Amino acid sequence: MDGRIANFAQIASLRRYEMTEGKERGLRVLDCDNGRIRFLLNESNALDIMQLYHEGQNVSFISKNGFTARETPFANRFEGGMLYTCGLDSVGAREGYELHGSHHNAPARVTRAECSQAGVLVEAETEETELFGKALRFRRRVFSAIGANVLEISDTLENFGARAENYCLLYHVNVGYPMLDEGAELVDDAEEVIPRTAWAEKHMKDRRKMTAPVPNQEEMCYFLRLKTPEVSLVNKALGKRFTLAWSGDTLPHFVEWKSMAAGDYALGLEPCTCPLDGGFYYRSLAAGESVRFSLRIGAETL
Numbered sequence: 001m002d003g004r005i006a007n008f009a010q011i012a013s014l015r016r017y018e019m020t021e022g023k024e025r026g027l028r029v030l031d032c033d034n035g036r037i038r039f040l041l042n043e044s045n046a047l048d049i050m051q052l053y054h055e056g057q058n059v060s061f062i063s064k065n066g067f068t069a070r071e072t073p074f075a076n077r078f079e080g081g082m083l084y085t086c087g088l089d090s091v092g093a094r095e096g097y098e099l100h101g102s103h104h105n106a107p108a109r110v111t112r113a114e115c116s117q118a119g120v121l122v123e124a125e126t127e128e129t130e131l132f133g134k135a136l137r138f139r140r141r142v143f144s145a146i147g148a149n150v151l152e153i154s155d156t157l158e159n160f161g162a163r164a165e166n167y168c169l170l171y172h173v174n175v176g177y178p179m180l181d182e183g184a185e186l187v188d189d190a191e192e193v194i195p196r197t198a199w200a201e202k203h204m205k206d207r208r209k210m211t212a213p214v215p216n217q218e219e220m221c222y223f224l225r226l227k228t229p230e231v232s233l234v235n236k237a238l239g240k241r242f243t244l245a246w247s248g249d250t251l252p253h254f255v256e257w258k259s260m261a262a263g264d265y266a267l268g269l270e271p272c273t274c275p276l277d278g279g280f281y282y283r284s285l286a287a288g289e290s291v292r293f294s295l296r297i298g299a300e301t302l
Contacts, residue, residue, distance in 0.1 A: 011035050012146050014115035014122070016043075019069070026069040030113060032120045034144045037299070039082065039151055044069060047108040047124040047140045049082035054149070054179075054299035059242060061176030061266040074099040080266060082297065086170040088128060088136060088157070092276035100170065103128070108140070119145040135161030136285075150243075150298030157293070159285040166282035170255075170272035171246065171295060175233055179242050179299065180267050182212040184235040186256070189227040196221035196277070213262035222256040223275060229254075231269055236302065245296040246271040271295070 005011060012035045019027040028043035029050065040050040050067060052059045060082035067079050078084070084104055090097035108124035115121075121143045128136045137158045144151040159165050186208040195201035200220040207222055210233075229248030234241045253275055257268030274281050285291060 008115070012115050012120060014113060014120050016113065023066070023068040023070055027067060030110070030122055032122065032144065034120050035147050036149055037144060037151065039144070041122055041142060042081070043110055043124065044107050046085050046104050046106050046126055047122070047142065048085050048104060052082040052297065054240065057178060059175060059179045059299050061174040061180070064263060080174040080176070082174060084172040084174065086172055088138070088167045088169060091168050091170040091272060091274070092280060094280065100172065103138070117146065119143055119148070134165045135159065136165055136167065149300045150296050153295040153297070155293045156290055157285065158290040159287055162287050164284050164286050166284055168273050168282055169293065170270055171251070173244050173269045173297065175242055175267045175269065177265060178238055179233065179235055179240060180210060180265065181235060181238065182210060183237055184210040184233055186267070187232040187234055188224065190224040191227055192225040194223040196223065207256065207258065210267070211260050213265045214260050215262045217261045219257065219259040219261065224254045224256055226254055229271065233267060239302050240299055241302055242299045244269050247292070247294040250291055250293050
């Protein structure tokens with residue numbers, strides 16, 4: 001190691017702790033810092049990403065709910081966060097299912113956590129099982145090289161049961177202030193854009209442009225068919241670009257969720273296995289079969 005460094009924690013670190021205050025009490029967190037980006041992984045909730053910082057600046061949206069260890073209805077619990085994984089039983093709003101499914105609520109079992117000269121690496125798994133029913137295992141690997149601008153997520157869903165099982169998956173990636181601000185612009189190569197509502201259709205020509213917050217403004221959702229499984233948000237005033245890329249073969253659909261509402265100011269970028277609303281359908285895994293999904297999440301200085 002470089003003689004100028006007394007302890008590798010001067011360069012990068014991984015710390016595990018448990019929240020002790022208020023409604024966060026009991027949440028288990030892995031605080032990962034590669035020297036360029038810092039990201040907080042929520043062990044209590046599927047190893048999803050609570051926050052992402054690039055060179056000390058926040059990138060992610062955190063709702064007014066904040067983070068909670070309590071079991072409350074979705075509208076009172078949804079924290080946003082950098083990544084909120086939806087599925088495996090449902091995505092979107094469907095009668096008889098919790099909004100965006102139950103996967104995020106499952107605590108993860110960390111199987112590996114290390115910080116080395118290569119980078120920060122965390123692996124964990126969750127299981128969804130039932131007596132005489134499904135047996136699904138979800139393995140997550142999060143890696144970020146020392147000094148890198150990106151983190152890489154590799155997920156594997158395995159059916160270790162004796163029968164075929166249905167699944168669906170949506171990665172709810174949420175960008176907030178200061179990365180999201182007036183004048184920022186979404187960059188994508190959409191071949192087709194379908195607005196979800198009449199309000200969204202009315203504003204479709206400006207869907208890529210971010211405005212200042214507007215009190216009580218209705219959200220806008222767009223279903224995009226992309227040539228390339230990658231989108232960016234460019235904020236020239238801040239001097240940064242946020243980029244999300246994913247495995248287009250296993251996540252062929254994409255949703256843009258744009259909320260310019262004051263106090264709920266967020267941009268959701270959502271690769272998924274299926275369309276939402278009336279186009280929803282399940283995919284199937286045969287007994288013993290597995291499928292992989294990948295994400296690259298990062299920010300860089302322009």
